[in-house]
Amino acid sequence: MIKIVNLSKTYKHGNQNFEALKNINLTIDDGDIFGIMGLSGAGKSSLLRCINLLEIPTSGEVLIDDTDITKLNGKQLRNFRKNIGMIFQQFNLLMNQTVFENVAFPLKISNIHKSDIEKKVNHLLQIVELEDKKNSYPSQLSGGQKQRVAIARALATNPKIILCDEATSALDPQTTQSILNLLKSINDELKITIIVVTHEMSVIKNLCKNVAVIEDGQIAEIGSVVEVFSNPTSKTSKKFSEDIFLSSSTKIVSYGKLLKITFIGDDAQKPIISNMVKNFNVDANIISGNIDIVQNTQLGSLIINLSGDEKEIKKAENYLKEHKLTVEVIENGIC
Amino acid sequence: MESANLYSYLFDLLKTLYPSLIETIYMVFFSTLFSVILGLPLGIILVITSKGHICENLKVNKILSTIVNIARSIPFIILIIAIFPLSRIIVGTTIGSTAAIVPLSIAACPFVARIIENALFEVNWGIIEASLSMGATTLQIIFKVMIKEAMPSLILGITLTIINILGYSAMAGAIGGGGLGDLAIRYGYQRFQTDVLIATILVLIILVEIIQYAGNILSKKFDKR
Ligand SMILES: Nc1ncnc2c1ncn2[C@@H]1O[C@H](COP(=O)(O)OP(=O)(O)OP(=O)(O)O)[C@@H](O)[C@H]1O
Ligand SMILES: [Mg+2]
Helix, strand or coil: CEEEEEEEEEEEECCEEEEEEEEEEEEECCCCEEEEECCCCCCHHHHHHHHCCCCCCCEEEEEECCEEHHHCCHHHHHHHHCCEEEEECCCCCCCCCCHHHHHHHHHHCCCCCHHHHHHHHHHHHHHCCCHHHCCCCHHHCCHHHHHHHHHHHHHCCCCCEEEEECCCCCCCHHHHHHHHHHHHHHHHHHCCEEEEEECCHHHHHHHCCEEEEEECCEEEEEEEHHHHHHCCCCHHHHHHHCCHHHCCCCCCCCCCEEEEEEEEHHHHHCCHHHHHHHHCCEEEEEEEEEEEEECCEEEEEEEEEEEECHHHHHHHHHHHHHCCCEEEEEEECCC | CCHHHHHHHHHHHHHHHHHHHHHHHHHHHHHHHHHHHHHHHHHHHHHHCCCCCCCCCHHHHHHHHHHHHHHHHCCHHHHHHHHHHHHHHHHCCCCCHHHHHHHHHHHHHHHHHHHHHHHHHCCCHHHHHHHHHCCCCHHHHHHHHHHHHHHHHHHHHHHHHHHHHHHHHHHHHHHHHCHHHHHHHHHHHHCCCHHHHHHHHHHHHHHHHHHHHHHHHHHHHHCCC
């Protein structure tokens, strides 16, 4: 368990002080995927870097499994850091060394036997699906592959915690998704606690279980992702929540049929949904809805949950399609 | 001139040049070696004690930096004359190539320190930070991260050092250090044998070309960026 108690961080610039973190209190349970989100300059990275003391807190405690790591001496801290992996936006790989040597680095500096290193690194490269790139140099890899190397390297010392600072911000959406899936499976299978700093909503909604929203160096909101974004109260979470429930990958209900309906232009004003409910024996539960103006055209999207008789649902669906609406089945809880 | 004569003329010229060439190579090799042995730790300390680096110590940094700057601002010829007495203490003589190695190494040392400092500063801070997060010690970061990552630049820097020392060695030759510089002065300047002077210059040009070429190739070999 990670417990941050009354943590503050003040940066000194000459005789100017800047209070980047103000009295942060936070608990992260083992096995969690915890998101730290906020706008640029909010203090996300500062907070994350206090967890492995890359940044020394000005005051407060960082308790990891009841050890206050701010009290450790140099050697103890170095050993402790081997329990905490870290991955970065810019990958930070050794450019003049091969993929193998990069992943082996944390093991080499721990004086682990050569044959054990070889075995471990090969296993890790298998996990991140890069066995065939073993002898390549980072410059020969794509961004996603580089981040996979960084993840393998972070896993090398069997850490209990992995810290990610904008780990997917330099990647395209598809590659982001594959990295998120990898992180999810690491959390799932290896039971590693993952803490991610991000300003991307897709990371929060696809990866995190819990989230803290940071505003001006303070925690503005904290709780489970669904809690925070179903009832956003801070400026930041309101801004970020705009698109959350419109994503096709959000799991909201597990019964009935979940449909995403997209309508364009004048259709946005017609009472198609209420007509559908009147005409067919189904219940429609509106989960979320949104109308945007995109290039002078109204673009609406609605997520509804249909329940009732399977045949009636089918008919209702066809009714919607007849009215030239785009209907996408997000989840079919019937079968 | 008959071709047989031409050959024997060139042969004589080479015979005159050869011992000086060997002396020059001897001086340059050992001066580079010692200046790197002295300058490398200096360069490393200049980097790691700088602001925000892994062993920040601004006082040490300022002192070393000032010494290096002062040493670099003294003209080489004056430095040699000032240091020559030291050669007697270290190698027992102030005459000859061996004696010249002492002032050459010392004169090149601050230059090497700056070259190495520049190369090591080029190493991406993110990589050093990643190493810190993995629990690397200061020595591990210096030798397994910074030096390895900076290798291509370090090699180019040392190549530049060798070429500089080659130039310095010619000056050292003028005050009794032997080598190609000494030869050029004795034959070219004092005896007006222009052909020997020209031949010396040609040999120096070829030497510089070879050193630079080898340095470039070696640096590329280490560069996987
Ligand atoms: N080393 C430093 N010295 C001085 N000020 C700093 C330092 N590091 C961060 N800051 C300041 O602290 C504040 C928080 O920075 P931090 O990097 O934690 O923000 P962030 O939320 O991670 O932002 P971003 O999304 O842009 O990465 C910023 O205003 C920044 O200018
Ligand atoms: Mg940041």
